Amino acid sequence: MKDPEVLVIGAGTAGCVVARRVAEQGGKRVMIVEAGPPFPGWPLRVPLASLRLRPWWSWRLESVPQPHLDGRRIPFPMGRVIGGTSSVNAMVAAAGPPADYDAWAAAGNVGWSWADLRPGWERAISGAGTTALSIRRPVHESAFSTAFTRACEEDGLRRIDALTGAEADTCGMFPLFQGPAGRSSAARYLTQVPRGVQLSLRPRTTVRRLIMDGTRAVGIEIGGRRGEAKILASEAVILCAGALQSPHILHKSGIGPAKALAAAGLEVAIDLPGVGQNLQDHAGVPVVVESTLPPPGRPAMWLKSAIEYGLFGTGVMASNCCEAGCFLGKAGMTPDVEVFSHFQTNRHPRSVEFSVVLMHPTSRGTIVPDPDDPWGPPRIDPRILESGKDRSVLNAGVERIRSIIAQPALQRFGLGAEILPGGLSADAFLRGHASAYYHPVGTCRMGTDPLAVVDSRLRVRGTENVWVVDNSIVPTIPAGHTAATALLIGERAADLLTADLGRS
């Protein structure tokens, strides 16, 4: 293939979508450059295996010490493989409430209401052809998941068929990105590309920075800290490196807050103060309780489970480990808190866990270049639970899950003593055990104000031909799980870019 017209940085959840669509619908010559290796097949397809093997295909990013979490560093194991984080995540397909997307449009982002996004979502999950991801009820439903859902009903929640987070006060089984062959990830967009579509993939290639000529990107530099080679692009560069790395690549390209770039010794090409601001994540805590039953995924069961999975595609190996959950808050409204249940944990040989997660955090973090090592990993400071409101909503969620645990359906299941929070005070529990739940968004925010990084067509302000298409552009984090959000963004961006780049 000749030099590409369009370069896509990162074959992640949104990147795979936009690359495929711009090549296919837009008729462009597209190259997608990805730091990680090709999708390895069964190790990531088999749900339970993929959860255990995830570290092999993940970035080892972590936050700076968090002042409200006893100075702990929080890990961010985002995917580093074709399909990005959708290839290593827990497969939950919960796009959240339409109202949370409508809020993006209400903030001035024309074309980003749920009504605008819905056609792309339907194309992503049920469209005909070779790209549609598969969404289904979990193949495996553990006895614990059934008991949890019953206990939620006994506590007054409404059971629904597919728990997508669209409404508070609901419980049930999550829909999962799972098909007949196991995990269904965005990598699917890059397999079975029709003949004639000019889409090439360059795996195991880390992008160092964009090459800027004034306000125009003419290509990228690849290779670790020093930059070993260049790839030129004649029309556009689309950043899809995820919410932790897209702002970092912009910083290294001289696009960002002039003061912070200068402090790190980086040249300033475009002073854009919002790059790396507005970092948001769904923070949460684990409530852990002793269980008298042996865990279904214990090592003694591995051989039997592997044979069952190999023969029928069923059994505990088909489980994503968090099959059932509930969304709490005012009935009919967007939820405040999500709880997902785990039938076993690593924290205690016989225990179950309830992750209690904040849906609308008000704390905001930052990503800045490290002044001592600007070409190394970014300085990630999510400021988890800085806001008192976040702490009190989470504490209320912990009290509610205790009430659900006390219901007969879970008590019959054989739960014992509470291990966490156990005897800890609410404050000590949050400080010692809260974490990010791996849904970082918002660091190249879409908007119309001076701190916005991209406009509503996702073009980086002040540039002619640089776009961001991933969870960085999210103005406010929706409730639910953010792989669906990235797919929605990828599909919407594909329509915008196909129009803006014009057909060649």
Ligand SMILES: Cc1cc2nc3c(=O)[nH]c(=O)nc-3n(C[C@H](O)[C@H](O)[C@H](O)COP(=O)(O)OP(=O)(O)OC[C@H]3O[C@@H](n4cnc5c(N)ncnc54)[C@H](O)[C@@H]3O)c2cc1C
């Ligand atoms: C452990 C875990 C479990 C999760 N579980 C769920 C879940 O069950 N359901 C859900 O909806 N969400 C889940 N999420 C979150 C969700 O998967 C992500 O929010 C979403 O996939 C992010 O999509 P993205 O396109 O923004 O970025 P990504 O999918 O992360 O894609 C970014 C891509 O860019 C590549 N890249 C980065 N830097 C460079 C560079 N310099 N050069 C070249 N390539 C680069 C990366 O390797 C990656 O492939 C989970 C996340 C984690 C970490």
